[in-house]
Amino acid sequence: MSSEAKPLSGLRVLIPRGGTWGDLVSMALREQGAHTVISPLVDFAHTSEEEKLVAALKDLEAGRFDWLTATSSTVADVLKHHNAVIPPDTQVALVGEATEVAFRDAGYPITRTPSDENSTQALLEEWDEIDTGEVLKVLTLRSDVAIPVLTEGLISRGHDVTPVLAFRTVGVPASVHTIEDIESGRINVLLVASAKIAQEVAAQFPNLPEDTIVACVGVNTLEAAAAVGLPDDASDPSHPDYAKKRAVIETVESVIDQSDMLD
Structure with missing residues (x-):
């Protein structure tokens, strides 16, 4: 599949966890054409x-x-x-x-x-x-x-x-470089993969650009994101970024279930 044909071609996605989890998710997203930035917002x-x-x-x-x-x-x-x-x-x-x-x-x-x-x-x-x-x-x-x-x-x-x-699980401050990339819109997608990450995203990035896609993996994460006021515009099928958001979520779910957020 050429890079032009890949569903996430050109998107820069923030991966909010490091370690084996971050590496697997990053690899899966890159295979779909995304550019990934691993910047842990949580640690253990x-x-x-x-x-x-x-x-x-x-x-x-x-x-x-x-x-x-x-x-x-x-x-x-x-x-x-x-x-x-x-x-x-x-x-x-x-x-x-x-x-x-x-x-x-x-x-x-x-x-x-x-x-x-x-x-x-x-x-x-x-x-x-x-x-x-x-x-x-x-x-x-x-x-x-x-x-x-x-x-x-x-x-x-x-x-x-x-x-x-x-x-x-504890929060980790994002680097100044990551904050600048997010606030300037150079990062197109924020991957939110747990309730704790949702809390950190809301607290650390209060001024998200309107076109930043917030991709929440899992029902519990989605509920937590809504509770802290994270935007969810691209979840509407009529939204121009809907297909990209679904592609990010489905790619992540193909390698990482919500299991390590459950038990």
Whole structure:
């Protein structure tokens, strides 16, 4: 496909997260013709449940869990930071391409991922072992801002779940250069991929140019963006930028589900 024929040709898109997530999203958008600028507006900090996390990781190493779950690539970083050991008999269920890449790069095993739609709900529907009637001991590791869809799904099925906040999501100030690029309109699209990112965009860029496209991924993100007053003009099919906005969102969703914003 020539660059002229690509749906995002000529667009400059701000990628608001770094790491494996940012690299995968950036690559996917570039393949569709976009120019990407990775400028993290969020980062990850030590959990407020450090003692609980350390105790859970000791139990993990001792083989007291049947399963470990993660839906964020950052969980792999947390495990590496703590030199965590996943014993051979403990199985690992993951959601999200970035999560899989991070676990693989860290040398951790992967037992189960959704086969088709890469989402938390798809994992729950396809995870045969959780519907046998056997009560499983499961350690779920997630962010402090994540909605515990996977945790609650396992608890509702009667399993013995230990949910632990593995890390906190915190805001990061954009660079002066990034602010100038946004306020001047040199960045055409702001990718908003979580409620926290929506809050940071609203707080850090109060004077967005009228033609800047704000592309929100996920219903929860869209609701959070509306709550903080981010514009949503291009969501109207009659808007001239509607097709570009949908192309950005669909491209992002093709590689990154909302999973690491959920659990």
